[in-house]
Amino acid sequence: MLEIKNLHASIDDTPILRGIDLTIDNGQVHSLMGPNGSGKSTLAKVLAGDEAYEVTEGSILLDGVDLLELDPHERSAAGLFMAFQYPVEIPGVTMKYFLRTAINSVRKYREQPELDAYEFLSLVKERAAMVELDTDLLDRPVNGGFSGGEKKRAEIFQMAMLEPTACILDETDSGLDIDALRIVADGVNKMRGDNRSFLVITHYQRLLSYIVPDVVHVLVDGRIVRTGGKDLALELEEHGYAPIESEHAVDA
Amino acid sequence: MTNDPNAMLDQWAEQPDYKWGFVTDIEADTVAPGLDESVIRFISAKKDEPEWLLEWRLDAYRKWLTMEAPEWPHFPDRPWGPIDYQAISYFSAPKSDEDRPKSLDEVDPKLLETYEKLGIPLEERAALAGVAVDAVFDSVSVATTFRDKLKEHGVIFCSFSEAVQEHPELIKKYLGSVVPATDNYFAALNSAVFTDGSFVYIPKGVRCPMELSTYFRINALNTGQFERTLIVADDAAYVSYLEGCTAPMRDENQLHAAVVELVAMEDAEIKYSTIQNWYPGDENGKGGIFNFVTKRGICEGDRSHISWTQVETGSAITWKYPSCILKGDDSIGEFYSVALTNMRQQADTGTKMIHLGKNTRSNIVSKGISAGHGHNTYRGLVNIRRNATDARNYTQCDSMLMGEECGAHTFPVIEVANDTGHIEHEASTTKIGEDQIFYCNQRGISPEDAVSMIVNGFCREVLAELPMEFAVEARKLLEVSLEDSVG
Ligand SMILES: Nc1ncnc2c1ncn2[C@@H]1O[C@H](COP(=O)(O)OP(=O)(O)OP(=O)(O)O)[C@@H](O)[C@H]1O
């Protein structure tokens, strides 16, 4: 369960998040929508602990653990995963080596035994199949020369490997072709379960017809201004953000 | 600071910025600073050298006097003045020079303790890894092991001084044959005042049964080190030679001007690996070693093969261009390098591949890592001469920058006088950014592990060329050298 309370964050003294309250129960999928620049990626990165942002107020708990007390890698080990909107390339480090380092770091933190080469490779095989990822990609440098769609799929693959309890997907659907979108959505749906919560950031209702959310939030200017069921996404698709934005223009 | 040597050792060893900086308290027999012909005569006499060698030294010295010290290249952050060669002491040896230990049991326990602190327990290393160790401590060898086993195979591995006494014909034949005494300013200085070093001779058809390794330490205050290494691999012989070093923490700049010469005859192969970790100076550029080395090998015979691998993390300034003269037809020269500069360090390193013979091949892989205010320069020459038909060169030159204040520079020069030659050059510059570190963190990898993973990935092709346990040491060194440089 991910509990965000009255979260304020700024970058270079400019407030971006201005009081976010959001609780995602285990087993639930919430979707976060909102206009460009409203702060969606900021929220994702603040949850993950990006030090470029300063949290000025509020709290973040994951299954009761205070994430604000933890460094980014410890948050990951505590069960938080964020699929990046723009995954970075790391030259010289193969995807396989990277993932094995990641998994074993996380396992060590969780006091689980490290995976040996054989166990690791069998897990890779199984999870790659789950997201229909071409394993040849895994011998290349992390995100090195990956197409936009390959990067996004590789993010979901990493999520499947690391088995987090809270998953934040930042526009994982953008840049995906129709088939890839379905594959990624299937992967997420397979991972949905009683011990896991999802926050799916997207601009498009299309993704939400594959990953059906329990709750939809609309973020405007660093605040959640509407919360509703899956139909809210349909409504936004039809009318855009303008009606909601004008409703809240007084705050700006 | 206390005067108790043990307390001092501990204190130095605990310095956060230079974990391996400590000084052993061995009484040195040091000549007063300054350089003239009498100093050279003193060194030569002390070593009981033949007349021709003294003359060779004096000749080099006289030529050196007429040479110009090289201009400092542009070092934006750190204006060094000219070196005062009269302020340097040119000879220092442990007191027990006369009766040097014949085995490890006879070695000063304090020296062994020093190696222990370095993580190189001599006896263990030697025994476990089957490595013969010729430890140069200050300027005189104090321990040589596995000599008997090497003797069985006819391999000569000894200190340079010993070789002068026992194999004068080999020394006379090969000394200065690859790096002439007057090759450059520092080579001339070295030729005049070198005190010791290592000599290796592998006879025809012999594969040296173990890795040969030498550890260098610079220890006595203000004493320049002038090592001389000569390795000769006769027809179809093979040898892998490792050289590694760290130095104690000092405020005084220390000059190091070594010369290494390699000779590979027909079908012979020499692999020469270096880990260099001398004291780099502090964050403000105070102190540190000046490391001006001349390393050159000649592929004299057909199908001979020389390969240089180096991991350079230390020294305030490094100038070093391990080179190959590819004289024999079908000979191969290789250069694999990782140079890391942090704080105010400057490394200017690269190689020269001179293709003389037909079908000669050279391969250059250079990885420069700059962090802090460090500057890293790759300077290379690929020279294909008129008779070198079908010569080939591949050069890959990659730079990695960490932070905003550091720099990477590349100056590859290509000269081709035979149009059957084939040259390929690839270069790249990458930046380790906070976004890459954050990405790794998000996947559970700590910042330290992320940096070392990225750096090791970057250097992989070079580290793969090192012998196994040397590669482990090199990785550790890269990690230690980069601590706190990101985030
Ligand atoms: N380093 C920065 N300096 C100043 N402003 C920044 C910085 N990073 C982000 N911002 C601002 O913060 C706001 C929120 O950005 P964020 O990336 O969170 O938006 P988003 O909702 O994810 O938008 P999109 O839908 O386009 O992905 C934007 O106005 C952006 O310009």
Ligand SMILES: [Mg+2]
């Ligand atoms: Mg965004």
